[in-house]
Amino acid sequence: MLKSFEERWVIYTLLQDQKERNPCSSKEYQMFMDIITNGIESRYPSIFEYIGLNGGSVSKDVSDEVDDILEMYQTIQRSVNYFSEVEKESFLSRNNINFSGFGSHVSERKHLIYYHFLKRYNQKGIPEETDRIIRSLEDYRGMYQMYYTILEQKQYQQGNNANSLLSLHDIECIFSTADEKKLKV
Structure with missing residues (x-):
């Protein structure tokens, strides 16, 4: 060994x-x-x-979850670029929309391994990042649940014409999901 x-x-x-x-x-x-x-x-x-070299592998569920979280952040970042300059400046002064990665503790290790793989080999578009760990996996899960609900509502209301851009209100709802969890703790 x-x-x-x-x-x-x-x-x-x-x-x-x-x-x-x-x-x-x-x-x-x-x-x-x-x-x-x-x-x-x-x-x-x-x-x-x-x-993460204990013989376990990164499951499809873990890689799908990381892919979903990265897609959510890409959509958020792309959507913010369509805001008016005033909205964009105001929103960005209150919120960090950059992805903060995954922690190295046991519950996020497989996610971190897959994320590093994607970054290393440019397998998936990686959203802009911050170098500080701001959000936990549980935060991302709550945010993604809200994101998915918003996309489903858009699809229901607009049918096949629904675009994937999010409104300022949509993004604030997504971020407030993670922020609310922090306040309850």
């Missing part, structure tokens, strides 16, 4: 990437990097689990 220098270097690089994306957990990352650099084999399984 990870006998060669090259194998350990790959894991070290993955950990370094995780550290850069989530600097708040630098003590934990440092421990994992020490395990790799010092070759402490008995601790390798905890690292594999942490970075």
Whole structure:
């Protein structure tokens, strides 16, 4: 298990990437990097689990969910570009419409792995990003549920003529879904 220098270097690089994306957990990352650099084999399984190399795969459900979330952000960003300059400036001063990625904790790890895959190989249009983690997977799920409901309503009201652009009100409803959850906690 990870006998060669090259194998350990790959894991070290993955950990370094995780550290850069989530600097708040630098003590934990440092421990994992020490395990790799010092070759402490008995601790390798905890690292594999942490970075998603524990044999599990990214399910179709996870990749579909990431695709849906990215599509939602692309639609939001595209729609904001159609606002008047006054609306756009006012809205953007109150809201960050850039995608903030996924966290590295267990509940989002598979999502993060798939997202990094998409970014690395440009497999899917990636919306504009922010370097801060702002939203959790649960936030995205709530936002997507509202987004999907809005699109269904548009389809029902406008039939096949419905466009995928969102109004200012639509986008505010989508973002308020995640914000409401934060207020309840």
